[in-house]
Amino acid sequence: MNVRGIIKDAFKVIIQDAAMKPVLLLCACVASLTSIGSAFAADRPPNIVFIMADDLGPGWVDYDGSNPDLNTPNLQRLANEGMTFTKAYAAAPVCSPTRAACITGLAPARIGLTTHVPGKAGNERPGPKGGPREADSLNHLPLDLPSYARELKLLGYATGFIGKWHLAGEGSIGTPDGIVNRDYHPERFGFDVNVGGCAYGQPRSWFAPYHNGTIADRKPGEYLTDRLGDEAAAFINDHRDRPFHLTLWPYSVHTPIKAPRDLVAKNGGDAYRAMVESLDGAVGKVLDALEATGNADRTLVVFYSDNGGHIPTEGLADKKASLLEGGLRVPMVVRWPGVIEPGTTCAVPVTSMDFFPTFVQASGGVPPETVPLDGVDLAPLFRGANRLERDALYWHFPHNRMEVSHYMGSVILEDEWKFYLGHGLIKNKLFNLQTDPGETRDVSAEFPDRAERMRHKLERWLAETSAKMPKSPRQTR
Known part of the structure; x- marks a missing residue:
């Protein structure tokens, strides 16, 4: 519903019928304003x-x-x-x-x-x-x-x-x-x-x-x-x-x-x-x-x-x-x-x-x-679509949380494929979440081309975002 159009039409009616009796004019105004209010309600986000x-x-x-x-x-x-x-x-x-x-x-x-x-x-x-x-x-x-x-x-x-x-x-x-x-x-x-x-x-x-x-x-x-x-x-x-x-x-x-x-x-x-x-x-x-x-x-x-x-x-x-x-x-x-x-x-x-x-x-x-x-x-x-206009998700967590197994690292997820970059602390790994939802098996040796391609893509994203990287033990603030 077009609110501006209703307002415009309402004022046309009022102007054209200005010779109407005051009560009729008031009724026309009220009806027009009611329509305007309904339009605003319909247009409310x-x-x-x-x-x-x-x-x-x-x-x-x-x-x-x-x-x-x-x-x-x-x-x-x-x-x-x-x-x-x-x-x-x-x-x-x-x-x-x-x-x-x-x-x-x-x-x-x-x-x-x-x-x-x-x-x-x-x-x-x-x-x-x-x-x-x-x-x-x-x-x-x-x-x-x-x-x-x-x-x-x-x-x-x-x-x-x-x-x-x-x-x-x-x-x-x-x-x-x-x-x-x-x-x-x-x-x-x-x-x-x-x-x-x-x-x-x-x-x-x-x-x-x-x-x-x-x-x-x-x-x-x-x-x-x-x-x-x-x-x-x-x-x-x-x-x-x-x-x-x-x-x-x-x-x-x-x-x-x-x-x-x-x-x-x-x-x-x-x-x-x-x-x-x-x-x-x-x-x-x-x-x-x-x-x-x-x-x-x-x-x-x-x-x-x-x-x-x-x-x-x-x-x-x-x-x-x-x-x-x-x-x-x-x-x-x-x-x-x-x-x-x-x-x-x-x-x-x-x-x-x-x-x-x-x-x-x-x-x-x-x-x-x-x-x-x-x-x-x-x-x-x-609305029922089964895809979005992007090809991957990314994560970067360059921090030590040794209460879990995979902490210091960066990740890319493409469909069911997930590549983990361990920054020299944890071994790089490739998982297939469809066949291995528990991430128990590194398949990077079986799919070396995929692992390498995903690694390069992840590293490009880290550079593009200016991600802050882990420091070697010799580095200081």
Whole structure:
């Protein structure tokens, strides 16, 4: 419906019928304005809600009710009403770089923020004896980079951030209130509201008082995930009559593993499963608020995780901090009524940088051209396409996390082929995920041409992004 055309036609009627009696003229004006209001409602862009869990592996969500050990009915509801992505990836195997990639649409290597923001000055960990040291990594998200919240705000959206940010300086758990430098808080990246977002990478306390300078304590003993769900529902209610974007990034299920006693008891004493259920409850508060405000049918909802689980997913190799599938694969489901067919699945690989162009283009905007984005719009997949216009995904994690097997390295994924570049610390490897989803067998000797071609392609990408590389033991800052 063309709003400008309706306005133009309405004024034509008013001008042509100016000789009408005042009551008739008033009726004509009211009818015209009603048409205009209907046109504006029809042209209103979708609300956008982006929920991202922390450290949740894909095996810890029950989408179909088949796992009695997991209680995630609200995520099951989302899956029934939307599209489940079976090959969703995080941009990094740890949290901060994935969060930066989501906000900016840029790969962590291009940003220069490739590991989680450290809890103290300096972020180089020494490698194993004789091995390389970590590459440098930024300790905050630079203000001059793109932000989907800024773009949505320019398009008239109310924008809210609730939860974990972990992109605001070298503070993490070591500060009394999580605040190191407010200049790098969500408000500086286009969010009108910020509840919980500071330098913390994990809560100082799961129960109030939270010791978080961006959350006003409400009642002693309140559980953080419950509170963030309440704040998300309040934001939706407060902005029910205009386009809004909500980024809800709960701290759950990050360590320390703690949950309310009643949920722990309900889950047979398993605090981790209790945390998962609490996270699902926060999702439910969002879905219920959308229903109650009449916004459910005009809201794009995304559920995602920032990296693989710190508790491994069965069938995937390794866990958080690894460049194998267990560190990179994440749960993802998207609901968009009228666009996505309910109860569908998608096996096309997608990643964190894709959310920026997807959100901006869904809102009717155009991503800025000042910086070439590394993500692509996912809308074709929402509408049933089985491919995207890109030929590979890339990762760069030049950091030492020796609690897993494949850490210091870079990766390229082409279809089912995955090449791992170990930077001299770990042997280069080629995996075929179709025949070997557990990444147990290096087939580079069987397919040397493919391995060499993928290595060259990966190295070109590292050069193009100006990726910071590991340092030899003799190098210094």
